[in-house]
Amino acid sequence: MFQTHPRLRAQLMAVAVLTVAALCGPTAAAAHGAPLYGDPLVSVAGIDLQAATIPQLEAAMATGRLTSRRLTQAYLARIAFFDHGCVQVNAVRTLTDDALAQADAADAARRAGRSGPLLGIPILLKDNIDTTDADTTAGSQALAGNRPPADAFLVSRLRAAGAVILGKTNLSEFANWVSLTMPNGYSSLGGQVLDPYTQGDPSGSSSGSGAGGTLAYAAATFGTETSGSILSPSAANSMVGIKPTVGLVSRSGVIPLAHSYDTAGPIARDVTDAAALLTAVSATDAADGVFLEAPGGPPSAHDYTGDLDAGALHGARIGYSPQDVSSYSGDAQVLFQRALNDMAAAGATLVPFDTFSDSSAGGLTELGGIPSEFKFGIKDYLANTAGPVGPHGRPQLLSDDLTGIIVYNQQHSDRIPYGQNLLIASDATHGLTLDDPSSATTIEAARANVDTAFSQNNLTAYVGANADYANIGAAAGYPSVDVPIGYTNGTTPMGLQILGRAWTEPTLIGLAYSFEQATHRRIPPTVIDPALVNCPTATAATVPAAHGPWSVVSAATMASGLPDTAGSGGAAVPIPLLVATLLGLAVVGRRRSVS
Numbered sequence: 182m183f184q185t186h187p188r189l190r191a192q193l194m195a196v197a198v199l200t201v202a203a204l205c206g207p208t209a210a211a212a213h214g215a216p217l218y219g220d221p222l223v224s225v226a227g228i229d230l231q232a233a234t235i236p237q238l239e240a241a242m243a244t245g246r247l248t249s250r251r252l253t254q255a256y257l258a259r260i261a262f263f264d265h266g267c268v269q270v271n272a273v274r275t276l277t278d279d280a281l282a283q284a285d286a287a288d289a290a291r292r293a294g295r296s297g298p299l300l301g302i303p304i305l306l307k308d309n310i311d312t313t314d315a316d317t318t319a320g321s322q323a324l325a326g327n328r329p330p331a332d333a334f335l336v337s338r339l340r341a342a343g344a345v346i347l348g349k350t351n352l353s354e355f356a357n358w359v360s361l362t363m364p365n366g367y368s369s370l371g372g373q374v375l376d377p378y379t380q381g382d383p384s385g386s387s388s389g390s391g392a393g394g395t396l397a398y399a400a401a402t403f404g405t406e407t408s409g410s411i412l413s414p415s416a417a418n419s420m421v422g423i424k425p426t427v428g429l430v431s432r433s434g435v436i437p438l439a440h441s442y443d444t445a446g447p448i449a450r451d452v453t454d455a456a457a458l459l460t461a462v463s464a465t466d467a468a469d470g471v472f473l474e475a476p477g478g479p480p481s482a483h484d485y486t487g488d489l490d491a492g493a494l495h496g497a498r499i500g501y502s503p504q505d506v507s508s509y510s511g512d513a514q515v516l517f518q519r520a521l522n523d524m525a526a527a528g529a530t531l532v533p534f535d536t537f538s539d540s541s542a543g544g545l546t547e548l549g550g551i552p553s554e555f556k557f558g559i560k561d562y563l564a565n566t567a568g569p570v571g572p573h574g575r576p577q578l579l580s581d582d583l584t585g586i587i588v589y590n591q592q593h594s595d596r597i598p599y600g601q602n603l604l605i606a607s608d609a610t611h612g613l614t615l616d617d618p619s620s621a622t623t624i625e626a627a628r629a630n631v632d633t634a635f636s637q638n639n640l641t642a643y644v645g646a647n648a649d650y651a652n653i654g655a656a657a658g659y660p661s662v663d664v665p666i667g668y669t670n671g672t673t674p675m676g677l678q679i680l681g682r683a684w685t686e687p688t689l690i691g692l693a694y695s696f697e698q699a700t701h702r703r704i705p706p707t708v709i710d711p712a713l714v715n716c717p718t719a720t721a722a723t724v725p726a727a728h729g730p731w732s733v734v735s736a737a738t739m740a741s742g743l744p745d746t747a748g749s750g751g752a753a754v755p756i757p758l759l760v761a762t763l764l765g766l767a768v769v770g771r772r773r774s775v776s
Contacts, residue, residue, distance in 0.1 A: 320368025333434025
């Protein structure tokens with residue numbers, strides 16, 4: 182059910198040529214031993230793409246060891262190899278038209294003396310964040326071909342910092358607001374995303390940002406959250422996710438779910454990169470009014486990388502619920518207790534109490550305001566932000582609103598196997614205002630719950646497993662950071678949610694970094710699930726003859742910018758399988774398109 186845009190097919194086919202040339206060439210012949218993490222494409226210019234931070238990549242480019250073009254090609258090769266290889270991870274929906282041109286421009290800027298925290302750094306965005314060089318669809322077949330005329334505000338900030346916008350990740354359609362029975366990571370346009378660790382539920386709704394991020398498809402990714410959609414996929418995919426205070430990151434140019442609660446935030450493999458991205462996109466946007474913004478307001482031009490303090494846990498007071506711990510089963514209880522012990526060993530004071538746990542479900546009342554806000558937000562987006570209708574644009578709907586989307590889905594129901602009861606229920610509301618008046622009560626009650634618990638217990642932060650406190654944090658509009666703490670049954674990632682009061686991102690980032698540096702719990706997915714690389718050997722007969730032979734000359738000419746195979750120990754992948762897998766990308770693209 183995966184639909185590949187023609188540009189994505191062409192770009193991935195070109196990358197496939199480069200990848201095969203690199204892995205079949207002299208470097209593979211000279212290889213020795215197994216590659217790092219069992220991952221044949223993890224190294225470029227001797228740099229470990231799973232472990233290198235954005236500042237380290239910037240330093241390598243500043244010295245000439247690496248270029249943005251070579252780095253971008255390395256990530257494109259990883260997408261081509263993993264996304265539809267041994268396991269159908271399906272994290273990426275489309276690539277930008279000009280990713281390599283952006284990389285070349287960054288390299289030229291660096292040669293001209295320019296520097297920047299994200300200069301030449303490739304980033305993937307959730308496919309509900311507008312860009313001018315790739316369609317923005319929220320995973321909906323009814324928005325296929327939607328090419329907005331302007332970048333989202335946060336994208337303009339990334340570009341100003343020098344970032345290369347690599348492409349868009351698949352998501353749970355309309356931020357998981359289509360059907361109560363639709364699985365996490367499914368969309369009518371993009372198909373089903375899989376968790377690389379478990380080949381199962383990737384969580385949502387920023388499913389592809391979590392799955393693609395953990396496979397190092399880019400330096401880092403962006404997701405969005407109404408309630409749990411950054412934190413939960415970060416935990417499920419062993420990533421670091423920052424859900425900011427509502428108002429810290431602009432929502433302008435992001436397809437909305439519920440304006441009162443929506444935010445965007447970074448998903449990265451380490452706290453350093455998440456902090457760097459948050460720094461880049463945090464800025465005041467006059468076009469984005471925040472409903473009942475938390476008192477105090479966002480800090481002005483704050484550099485969150487300055488909050489990366491390895492000693493931040495020392496002296497911190499960390500709240501948690503013993504009731505939660507006793508409710509966890511098996512490995513989950515062991516891992517969470519180990520995380521508590523790790524924080525205590527780093528100098529934190531643990532503050533056990535259960536009253537906050539008893540009230541955390543109160544955040545679920547926020548769901549009452551979503552349907553009306555969603556109905557209004559979609560109509561407003563289609564009227565004022567979306568790209569044009571037409572043969573080279575998005576489909577003509579019965580009406581440019583939620584009703585039109587529902588009717589279009591009814592006309593193409595083969596791609597809506599789980600129904601659309603949430604869309605229909607939302608369309609039945611009044612949908613008259615951007616921020617539903619009922620949200621005010623929810624927001625104020627949630628803030629009172631959090632603020633009272635923190636004040637009474639003199640807390641620095643409060644922790645729970647995975648995204649257990651996402652609801653109340655979302656209802657309050659308060660920040661959280663999720664960081665990996667281990668793997669239940671040795672295979673399933675588990676995270677630690679660190680919740681704070683409004684505008685305490687500097688504190689939370691410091692605590693998360695301190696925990697990360699003390700524990701280093703994250704393990705790349707190819708170590709946990711070798712099936713990502715080692716699947717049954719294919720034969721030449723599986724390669725479709727219609728696509729003809731590879732151009733060996735052009736591949737050899739272009740392969741100089743590809744990842745090192747010898748430097749990482751060489752490719753332990755059957756070459757016939759690799760060729761068949763990469764050629765297979767084009768076969769997938771032949772399936773009927775809905776656009």
